[in-house]
Amino acid sequence: MHRIDVGLAERSYPIHIGRQLFSELPTLLTSLPTQLCIITNPTIAAHYLPALRAALPDDATVLVHEIADGEHAKSLSSYGEVMDTLIAASFNRDCAILALGGxxxxxxxxxxxxxYQRGVHFYQLPTTLLAQVDSSVGGKTAINHPGGKNLVGAFYQPQAVVISTDCLNTLSERDYACGLAEVVKYGIIYDADFFTWLEDNVAGLNAREPEALAHAIRRSCEIKAEIVAADEREQGLRALLNLGHTFGHAIEAEYYNSWHHGEAVAAGTVIAAHYMLQQGELPAVDYQRIEALLQAFHLPVRAPHLSELQWQQRMQRDKKVQAGRLRFILPTAIGRAELRTVTDWSGVWQAISAVTETR
Ligand SMILES: NC(=O)c1ccc[n+]([C@@H]2O[C@H](COP(=O)([O-])OP(=O)(O)OC[C@H]3O[C@@H](n4cnc5c(N)ncnc54)[C@H](O)[C@@H]3O)[C@@H](O)[C@H]2O)c1
Ligand SMILES: [Zn+2]
Incomplete structure (x- = not known):
């Protein structure tokens, strides 16, 4: 078992990583309140809810609220339904929310x-690779609005994150690969040695070998924890975590039925890398390594077709846009990336076109 601390002064918290960790909950989470609400969905509940419930204190009042499976459940209406459940059960300000899922x-x-009541305790029990290496750490919380993704949200750190790596055994190939896209991201923006380690461990990671997985998850969480501790509210460094995401969000928005987040990020990362290759700011060999590693993890390295206008409109809505100017995270080498304001649309369009699959 391994522990990483996210250093945020009085809001610091541990990330526990290990196998079969739900059975260890009584020793890991010693100060759980007596009113607990588990939020999950039916797919995840079928696999992991019994083990979680069995690990909770006998005298606790445990509510289970299931939302539908899928991105559409991250909605204002699901949010309202959870509030109804908590209020109907008279849960007070000392209750805790447990997130069991992706x-x-x-x-x-x-x-x-x-x-809920201006803030209650919160525990993350992530069950997808993406959630274990990215979304459960760092305190970004959100729901979607019909006008866009993650438009309603808050920065709110959990009390602890408990990562039980065995959960990944039941994850689909596709969702597993999506998590790897975010793992590759950490190598590109922050850690060239980790990127090389990933290249050397493609087979083990594709086979979900416990040793390889444990290392990939641990290193990813360390990097995320370091970045979040240095820049909790994304004033600078944390923006690097958005590598490939501005392009990816445009793909996700236009193809929400067929492209998943990690896939869109993978294609978006290749576009960002291609832009820097064109500028002569990313060595060709680094570009090729990025493309090859994503491909080795069965991720798409070509973007689907969107018109020039669709790209422009979608990217203008990005949260990084300032005064109408596009800002992108762009890699200057494997292990290094920068936030840049880009004014030459023709260069961006050239990169997008070069990376778009031919029809
Ligand atoms: N807060 C952040 O910092 C942050 C960062 C990245 C992504 N996100 C958000 O995360 C979401 C995507 O998360 P995701 O990729 O985990 O998707 P997800 O939560 O939809 O999970 C993917 C699928 O896997 C299923 N599943 C979950 N765990 C499973 C398991 N152990 N075995 C079998 N099936 C399992 C789910 O039911 C779902 O069908 C997006 O809404 C994105 O915006 C947030
Ligand atoms: Zn992401």
Whole structure:
């Protein structure tokens, strides 16, 4: 078992990583309140709810609130339904919210915890690779609005994150690969040695070998914890975590039925890398390594077709846009990236076109 601390002064918290960790909950989480609400969905509950419930104190009042499976459940109406459940059960300010699931459950549950009676205790029990390496750490919580993704939310840190790596055994190939896209991201923006380690461990990671997985999750959480501790509210460094995301969000928005987040991020990362290759600011060999590693993890390295206008409109809505100017995270080498304001649309369009699959 391994512990990483997210250093945020009085809001610091541990990330516990290990196998079969739900059975260890009584020793890991010693100060749980007596009113507990588990938020999950039916798919995840079928696999992991019994083990979680069995690990909770006998004298606790435990509510289970299931939301639908899928991104559409990260909605204002699901949020309202959880509030109804908590209020109907007379849960007070000393209750705790437990998020058992992937990024959808975690983002919604976190926003519930941030806002129920102005904030209650919150525990993350992430069950997807993406949630274990990214969304459960760092305190970004949100729900979607018909006008856009994550438009309603709050920064709200959990009391603890408990990562039980065995959960990943039941994850689909596709969702597993999506998590790897975020793992690759950490190598590109922050840690060239980790990127090389990933290249050397493609087979083990694709086979979900416990040793390889444990290292990849641990290193990813360390990097995320370091970045969040240095810049909790995304005034600078934390923006690097958005590598590939501005392009990715445009793809996700236009193709929400067929492209998942990690896939869109993978293609978006290749576009960002191609832009820097064109500028002569990213060595060709680094560009090729980025593309090859994503491909080795069965991720798309070509973007689907969107018109020039669709790209422009979608990217203008990005939260990084300032005074109408596009800002992107761009890699200057494997292990290093920068936030840049880009004014030459033709260069961006050239990169997008070069990386778009031919029809
Ligand atoms: N808060 C953040 O910092 C942050 C960062 C990245 C992404 N996100 C958000 O995360 C969401 C995506 O998260 P995700 O990729 O985890 O998707 P998800 O939560 O939809 O989970 C993917 C699928 O896997 C299923 N599942 C979950 N755990 C499982 C398991 N152990 N075994 C079998 N099936 C399982 C789910 O039911 C779902 O169908 C997006 O809404 C995105 O905006 C948030
Ligand atoms: Zn992401």
């Amino acid at each position: 990024g959808v459950v975690g983002d919604l549950a976190g926003f519930v915890a941030a806002t």
